[in-house]
Amino acid sequence: MIFPGKVLIAQGGGPTAVINQSLVGAVLEARKFAQVTKVYGAISGVNGIVNENFYDLTRETTHNLEQVAMTPSSALLSTRDKPDEKYCKEIFTVLKAHDIRYFFYIGGNDSADTVRIVNQQAKISNYELRAIHIPKTIDNDLMINDHTPGYGSAAKYITNAFIGSNLDNRALPGIYIGVVMGRHAGFLAAASALAKKYEDDGPHLVYLPERVFSIEQFLVDVKNVYDKHGRCVIAVSEGIQDEKGVPIITSLMEKVEKDAHGNIQLSGTGALGDLLCKYIRDNLNIKRVRSDTLGYPQRCFMGCVSDVDRNEAREVGEKAAQFALWDNVDGSITIHRTGHYSVDYRLTQLDAVAGKTKVMPDAFINSACNNVTEAFLNYARPLLGSDMHYAHRLRAPKIPKILYK
Amino acid sequence: MIFPGKVLIAQGGGPTAVINQSLVGAVLEARKFAQVTKVYGAISGVNGIVNENFYDLTRETTHNLEQVAMTPSSALLSTRDKPDEKYCKEIFTVLKAHDIRYFFYIGGNDSADTVRIVNQQAKISNYELRAIHIPKTIDNDLMINDHTPGYGSAAKYITNAFIGSNLDNRALPGIYIGVVMGRHAGFLAAASALAKKYEDDGPHLVYLPERVFSIEQFLVDVKNVYDKHGRCVIAVSEGIQDEKGVPIITSLMEKVEKDAHGNIQLSGTGALGDLLCKYIRDNLNIKRVRSDTLGYPQRCFMGCVSDVDRNEAREVGEKAAQFALWDNVDGSITIHRTGHYSVDYRLTQLDAVAGKTKVMPDAFINSACNNVTEAFLNYARPLLGSDMHYAHRLRAPKIPKILYK
Structure with a gap:
């Protein structure tokens, strides 16, 4: 059963050039669903959640959201807070108080871990909450993903x-x-x-x-x-x-x-x-x-933003809303390469991504x-992306010397 | 009287993102004139002149020149050599040996000074030489100029x-x-x-x-x-x-x-x-x-090149060839603002630009x-230029707190 309730979205960790594409992808997609009563944005990541600092993104214009999507760095601002169990309990308390039933957190492996813990707590408390991690990091170090939004740019x-x-x-x-x-x-x-x-x-x-x-x-x-x-x-x-x-x-x-x-x-x-x-x-x-x-x-x-990166960042946000609202499931959105060059998105178990680091x-x-x-x-x-330019060199013949000094 | 003979062009000092626009502007314009027997490019600035390291740019394709124009940094390579009187005499000896009658040097105030000294020596020796300094510097510190090519980018x-x-x-x-x-x-x-x-x-x-x-x-x-x-x-x-x-x-x-x-x-x-x-x-x-x-x-x-900068860098190169080949005069090409926004180019006495620094x-x-x-x-x-993008912010209303913890 799909629960009616609010959506909450937040951005964590170091910003990227395309992190707002994911925000806007999730917001615009979530706003289409009848069971979504409001779409909230937490100001300064998890810090904004525990302090109940929320924007009502249901009342943001589509035009301005599109402008924000083209702007680098977390439009909802960010935080370096790394929640422990106690911090996650406070998050969960706020989610319940505001009747939030869908939680999307855009971030790296630390953020995935926060989503994992909050999701556990909801399950223990029998509170219906769909929690989805949306990937971003310039480091490209998230497990399972072929690559991460933010890396391309x-x-x-x-x-x-x-x-x-x-x-x-x-x-x-x-x-x-x-x-x-x-x-x-x-x-x-x-x-x-x-x-x-x-x-x-x-x-x-x-x-x-x-x-x-x-x-x-x-x-x-x-x-x-x-x-x-x-x-x-x-x-x-x-x-x-x-x-x-x-x-x-x-x-x-x-x-x-x-x-x-x-x-x-x-x-x-x-x-x-x-x-x-x-x-x-x-x-x-x-x-x-x-x-x-x-x-x-x-x-x-x-x-200097990559259009491929921009589009994928947008899609991981959209997919998060779709998985939560159509399929009623939790997890981490992951990017998988399906051709040269094409990708598709899957929902992966949070503990496969949370707190882990992929290397070369x-x-x-x-x-x-x-x-x-x-x-x-x-x-x-x-x-x-599609608009890279590379260097060109002169290829003219050399002139013979006359003076040889 | 317009002298038949060769054109020599060189690039000096620190490179810019548009310095090859000036090179290509001068080369393509010079190649149109019947009295120009060849267009040479000196490899590594004045160092390439004294060592007779020249490309024959008359034999470079227009297409490749256009590709090079879009490439940052000196395609002819550069030098940190700062010629003194003796060094300038060596330059002049090589110019004479190769029947060079038109000398264009793309650079900052040091390069303008080199052009000035070489030009003096030609006059003293009664050797017909048109010497023109083409401005470039990211520092925007050349006198007389409203601004310099390279600065915009x-x-x-x-x-x-x-x-x-x-x-x-x-x-x-x-x-x-x-x-x-x-x-x-x-x-x-x-x-x-x-x-x-x-x-x-x-x-x-x-x-x-x-x-x-x-x-x-x-x-x-x-x-x-x-x-x-x-x-x-x-x-x-x-x-x-x-x-x-x-x-x-x-x-x-x-x-x-x-x-x-x-x-x-x-x-x-x-x-x-x-x-x-x-x-x-x-x-x-x-x-x-x-x-x-x-x-x-x-x-x-x-x-991240400015199109305004790119176009102006091209034009100062073209103008250098035009002043030398139509008007038979020496000097430094300078940029003057004529509207908001438009510019025109003049030929300025070399000693007004050479060796001097403009500040804010x-x-x-x-x-x-x-x-x-x-x-x-x-x-x-x-x-x-015309394609700058600026940041946009969310403007959504804040949500009232419930828990006030």
């Missing part, structure tokens, strides 16, 4: 940044290191490899957290590339670790700042890039060594542990 | 980055500092202000090298914004200086790296952003303080020295 940003940095480095040769987000999963750093078109293009080296990073081997790799091309473009994941699993950056920071989840804070500082540059300068006789830590534009850059499969990483494989490029390229 | 990148960072910061509040390129001129950092749409949007503070930066006043400014909005987004130019004209970053770096021009190396390191973050954390009781040093993507990001006029900077004025926004907005 972040990957497109990284690809465009490395196309530019490779061209810049080709015009004014030297060593360039771009440090890319990704604590445990290297998918985003790997996307830099999509920038390569001509044989001598960068990135020439790509280092991922899935493989042990040896600073000695790094130096050998860089020297080899530099000797061959007179320059070297390198993508490094912020999460690279040594053989003991210690982040390379950790040994360098006097005081390691931690976030609310107890994770080490790796973003928002140039320390890793600066360290690697200094190490190269100290050990190889190369003058022009530069690094960028690519930072927040990776998540929410305005002008072995088939996507080369044996030298310093680049991606063709298999990764084939996997990732469609996610950049 | 870099400004568009900065605007899009700050639209995203502001949304991100709004979703997960705290302090965000974005460090923007610009050693002496603050035009690029100022472009961050174009990201602001709603009244409480960031950037809330913009610090420019044209004004003395007081670290104490900075703290007061940040605290005021944070107390009001619970968050603060800040744009800082990499070139900010104290009251003695000493760059803020200098006091912090044990060893200051210098580039080939003897300039202090400010880019490619997160030191300034990290310092400012640490200073805020140490002095204000705010937990979430992050910085990005926006780095190389500012110059050559692939996916007083009318563009607010009296508190921590933001731009409406006048700047009106000046800069048309340069972003």
Whole structure:
């Protein structure tokens, strides 16, 4: 039996460029169902739920929802709160008080875990609640999913940044290191490899957290590339670790700042890039060594959204509403590749996604542990969408010298 | 009298997203003139001239030139060589040996100075040479010009980055500092202000090298914004200086790296952003303080070119060929605003542009020295081009609380 009642939707964790597509997909779809009495939006994720901070999204215009859908970063705002059992009980209390029967939470594996716990509590209390996790993360690290909404646009940003940095480095040769987000999963750093078109293009080296990073081997790799091309473009994941699993950056920071989840804070500082540059300068006789830590534009850059990513983010939101309201089931929406290139969506058990992290499969990483494989490029390229542009070079003949000075 | 002979074109200094539009504009226009026997392109700027490394661009297809025009960064590659009188004599010797009668150099104020010296030497030697400087720089710091090709696209990148960072910061509040390129001129950092749409949007503070930066006043400014909005987004130019004209970053770096021009190396390191973050954390009781040093993507990001900038970059190249080949004159192409929004191009004496730096006029900077004025926004907005998108917010009514816990 389909229960009449309210829908509540919230957004959690780090924002993405397309997270509002999922919000709007779920809201517009939910508003079509007669048994939905209202559609609420929680302000600032689970924090807004326990504090009863809700928008009435039933009274938002369709036009403005469409405008919001095109806007990066959580329109309902977000939170770093990571609910424990007690916090989830408070969530559940509020859901009951407001007669909420459908709960959609857009987020990563932490958010999936919150949905799982709240759903358990509803079952224990015999309260009819459909709870569905809607995936999003630029890290692309959710289990079961072929890929996640948010990754395609972040990957497109990284690809465009490395196309530019490779061209810049080709015009004014030297060593360039771009440090890319990704604590445990290297998918985003790997996307830099999509920038390569001509044989001598960068990135020439790509280092991922899935493989042990040896600073000695790094130096050998860089020297080899530099000797061959007179320059070297390198993508490094912020999460690279040594053989003991210690982040390379950790040994360098006097005081390691931690976030609310107890994770080490790796973003928002140039320390890793600066360290690697200094190490190269100290050990190889190369003058022009530069690094960028690519930072927040990776998540929410305005002008560079993948249309494939946008459409899929929209659909996972729609599918959440459809599964809950047509099929009366709980779970996590997952994306599955069905062709080159097409996808379909399924509902997966929450505990298969919640709290777990997917990393790059072995088939996507080369044996030298310093680049991606063709298999990764084939996997990732469609996610950049339909309007990618790549570099072109002059092909004119050279002129014979006259003076030979 | 119009001399028959060859055209030589080169690109110097830091690349931009549209510098190849100017190259292609000049090449295609020059190829139309009967007195032009060949069109050469020097590989790696003036370095390619003294070493006689030339492409024959007369034999490049129009189609490929159009593809190259859409590609960021110098297709002819670049150089950091800054020619002195002796170096310019070598250039002149090569020009004579190859019967080059028209010399176009795309670059900033250093490149304009090279054109000026080579032109002088041709005059002294009674050698018929038309030498024209074609403007480019993301810094927007060339005299006489209303603005420079390359600035609009870099400004568009900065605007899009700050639209995203502001949304991100709004979703997960705290302090965000974005460090923007610009050693002496603050035009690029100022472009961050174009990201602001709603009244409480960031950037809330913009610090420019044209004004003395007081670290104490900075703290007061940040605290005021944070107390009001619970968050603060800040744009800082990499070139900010104290009251003695000493760059803020200098006091912090044990060893200051210098580039080939003897300039202090400010880019490619997160030191300034990290310092400012640490200073805020140490002095204000705010937990979430992050910085990005926006780095190389500012110059050559692939996916975010301004169409206005692209068209103007094309036209300055075309105009250079027209002035030299129709009018038989020397100088620097300059851009002049003739309406809102339209421009025209003039030929300006080389010594009015060469080696000089334009900075932000007083009318563009607010009296508190921590933001731009409406006048700047009106000046800069048309340069972003026709396809800018801005953020939209939900406007739905709030729901009354039930539990009030």
